[in-house]
Amino acid sequence: MVVKETACLTVEDRMAVDEELAADTAALDGAGDRAIITAVRAAAYRRDPRSVARRAAHAVTERTVSLRPAPDAMTYLTALMPVAQGVAAYAVLVREADGARAGGDERSRGQVMADTLVERVTGTRAGITGIDLQVVMTDRALFQGDSEPARIPGYGIIPAETARTLLLDPERTGTEVHDRQDLALWIRRLYTAPGTGELVAMDSRARLFPAGLKRFLQVRDDTCRTPYCDAPIRHHDHILSWANGGTTTAGNGQGLCEACNHTKETPGWSAKPLPLPGLRHTVEMRTPTGHTYHSTAPPLPGTPWSAVDLWAIHTRSPGSLPPPAAVKNGVQVLGRVIQPA
Structure with missing residues (x-):
C-alpha cells in the first residue's frame, strides 16, 4: 500500500514518507487498510502536492465502465470515475431507493437502486428496449422446454429456463414491464451444419x-x-x-x-x-x-x-x-x- 500510494514521488520523498510513518507505528496500531492508505496519501501530499495532483489528473483519463460475469446468470457492471461523479451518482440512486421504499415499494433498497440504474441508462423502465441481447438457444429449448443451456454473446452460458423467462416473461427477471409495447422480441433463425453446429456462412x-x-x-x-x-x-x-x-x-x-x-x-x-x-x-x-x-x-x-x-x-x-x-x-x-x- 505504501509503495502504491507513493509511486508518483521521487526516491527521496518516498524515503521521507516511510520515515514519517515509521516514526510512530503505534498511531497505526489496529488501523484498517483504508486508514493506512489515507495516512500514506496525506504524507505523500505533504511532501509533493504537485506530483499527487498530476497523478489524480491522469487517473481521470482512465475512467471506464466494464462488465464481467457473476454466478447464477447475474453480472457485475462496474464504473471507474472521478470521486465527485461517483458519489453524486450513488447519492441519486440512494435517494430514489429511499423515496420508493417510503412510498410503499416492496423491493429492497439494493433492488430499487439496481433497477433505477438500468432505467436511467437505457431510458426505459423495462431496461432492454432498443438493446440487442442476442440470446442464442435452440428451438427445442425455447418452444419445447428443453434443458439445453442458452448463451448470451460476450457473457456466456445461462440456464434455458432463465433464457425463456427473459424472452417470454420479462416481468419475472426482476424488472417491471409497465408497457408491453416497450418490449420488442425478435427471433432470428440460425442455420447450422449437421453434427458440428457450424453456422452457415454469409x-x-x-x-x-x-x-x-x-x-x-x-x-x-x-x-x-x-x-x-x-x-x-x-x-x-x-x-x-x-x-x-x-x-x-x-x-x-x-x-x-x-x-x-x-x-x-x-x-x-x-x-x-x-x-x-x-x-x-x-x-x-x-x-x-x-x-x-x-x-x-x-x-x-x-x-x-x-x-x-x-x-x-x-x-x-x-x-x-x-x-x-x-x-x-x-x-x-x-x-x-x-x-x-
Whole structure:
C-alpha cells in the first residue's frame, strides 16, 4: 500500500514518507487498510502536492465502465470515475431507493437502486428496449422446454429456463414491464451444419462488415478469437486483410477485442482461416516468434463440445497442424481448442 500510494514521488520523498510513518507505528496500531492508505496519501501530499495532483489528473483519463460475469446468470457492471461523479451518482440512486421504499415499494433498497440504474441508462423502465441481447438457444429449448443451456454473446452460458423467462416473461427477471409495447422480441433463425453446429456462412461485397454480418460474427465467436483472450468483441476483423485480397465474409471474418486487433496488424503477426468443411470455424495465427496457434469457434447451444476433432483437422489438411503426438497436448481454453505448433 505504501509503495502504491507513493509511486508518483521521487526516491527521496518516498524515503521521507516511510520515515514519517515509521516514526510512530503505534498511531497505526489496529488501523484498517483504508486508514493506512489515507495516512500514506496525506504524507505523500505533504511532501509533493504537485506530483499527487498530476497523478489524480491522469487517473481521470482512465475512467471506464466494464462488465464481467457473476454466478447464477447475474453480472457485475462496474464504473471507474472521478470521486465527485461517483458519489453524486450513488447519492441519486440512494435517494430514489429511499423515496420508493417510503412510498410503499416492496423491493429492497439494493433492488430499487439496481433497477433505477438500468432505467436511467437505457431510458426505459423495462431496461432492454432498443438493446440487442442476442440470446442464442435452440428451438427445442425455447418452444419445447428443453434443458439445453442458452448463451448470451460476450457473457456466456445461462440456464434455458432463465433464457425463456427473459424472452417470454420479462416481468419475472426482476424488472417491471409497465408497457408491453416497450418490449420488442425478435427471433432470428440460425442455420447450422449437421453434427458440428457450424453456422452457415454469409458474405458481402462491402469493405466494412454490414450490421447483419457483424451480428453473425458476434453470435458465432462469442468473445475475442485470439487464443487465451476472452475479452468482449469490439472489432469485426478481416482475418486475411482486405488490402491483401481478403473478402468480407463470415469465413474470413472474426470478432476481436480492440487490443488484439491492433496487435494483429503489427509486423510479424499473420492469420488465415482454415477452410475445413464439416468443422467449426477455425483460424490459424502465427506470432512474431514463429509459434502457430489455432482458435476454433465455440459450439452453439445444442451442439457437443466434441464436435471439433483435431484429428479430423490433421487428416483433412496434412501439414496444417502438428503431428498427432503433439495434438494430444492441446488444451481447451474458454470453449476454444488451442493447439500450439
